[in-house]
Amino acid sequence: MTMDDLKPPDKDILEFLDAERPLESAPAAVRKAVLSSVLPPTGLGGGSGGDPGGSAGGLDSAARGAGSGLLRSWIVRHGLPIVGAFTLGGAVVGTVMARYLPPLPPQVIYVDRVPSMSAAPLESRSPGAAEPPLPAAQASSATAPMARGAEPIPKLPGDLAAERVLLDEARAAIADGRSDRSLRAIGKHAEAFPHGLLAEEREALAIRALVMAGRPESARARGDRFRAQYPNSVMLRAVETSLESISSDGVNGNANALPSYR
């Protein structure tokens, strides 16, 4: 069959097609958000790669976008053996030192006793009073005596509080089944706090949201980055569980119905 065998559209149909033909201009904010989310701040080139006019910014962002696969293969081929050699060497040196060097004498630390931080047990406090949340380190040592000369535990910085707000919004959206809302909050966090203190938690939430949104490839790509960046993360197990829940028919379906990549 050739084009000669095909009947062209009728004139009235062509008028409809002509009306739809011009492209729609995407909002600038959408462009920027998509670009910054496709090229995440992995620290390879610095910045968001969003510089519209600089060719160096374009090279940077494109190199990150197109080169993450090269970096991964370099790490596997060269980085892992180097890290393995250092680890083995450190183990050997440590063993030698433990065997042949004399042990250090025990150190005695003198501390002052301080009164208990709460005057009354928890149950006797007014039930309506809202307790401000304690940072984890302070909560675990609330009744322990403070060591002499220890720094006071710092208050939560403003940035951390702002990070927490965004990630709480993302988590609540996931609980509501709104992956789109969750991904938007996650995107805002990534833009405002690319290397924030809660970046690890953000990435784990992003993977859950992407699985929920039916975006298995994005979820897997992000999961690979998470494993590389946070190999000892306490959230790694939850991330793996999310990724394992991706069903095979969501991706591989009927190969004849979907276009292939060439």
Added chain:
Amino acid sequence: MMDSLPQRQAPNVIPAHEPDVPPPRAPVHPSSFREVFDEQFDYVWTALRRLGVPDRDRQDQAHEVFLRVSQHLGNYDLARPIRPWLFAFAARVASEYRRLSCHRHEVLGEELPAATVREGPEEDAERNRKRRLVIAALEHLDMDKRAVLILHDLDGSSVPDIAEALGIPEGTAYSRLRAARAQFTDAVRRLQPQGRGAP
């Protein structure tokens, strides 16, 4: 002794004993992803709408498309037109999106954003009416036919380029285009108010 030393080959010379080795691909310029993104974002944005992705999820799906484009850009042959190649990613992403049951039965009653053509208010209203009708009519086509119709009759791509990008034989592309046009025409005529535009 010199004869026993291995000979160094020029990097781009195909060894004589491997006549079937294809020539190396043209290298992809390192800034090409950003160029592709800047030049083709509107195209992908529009394509996703034509493929039935509602506005509220279009940003997420556009992200998904360009994420995959960035991962596969090394495989792109610069000699081929880029839009059919990009469209193939958009079609797959849209297809996966629509496969989720919660997205399957959307009624696209959204207000269409303005196209790039600016006319008077009456012409704008008429153009928007036609655009809405086109999108509604496209909903009556399955994804295979929808993709071919969009690429050919809206984007102006040739059937050979469409077949290459979608990974189908040319004959199949022609068949789908013929069937798509018939179904699209039928849908447009049915969706129009009575007495308008019917042959």
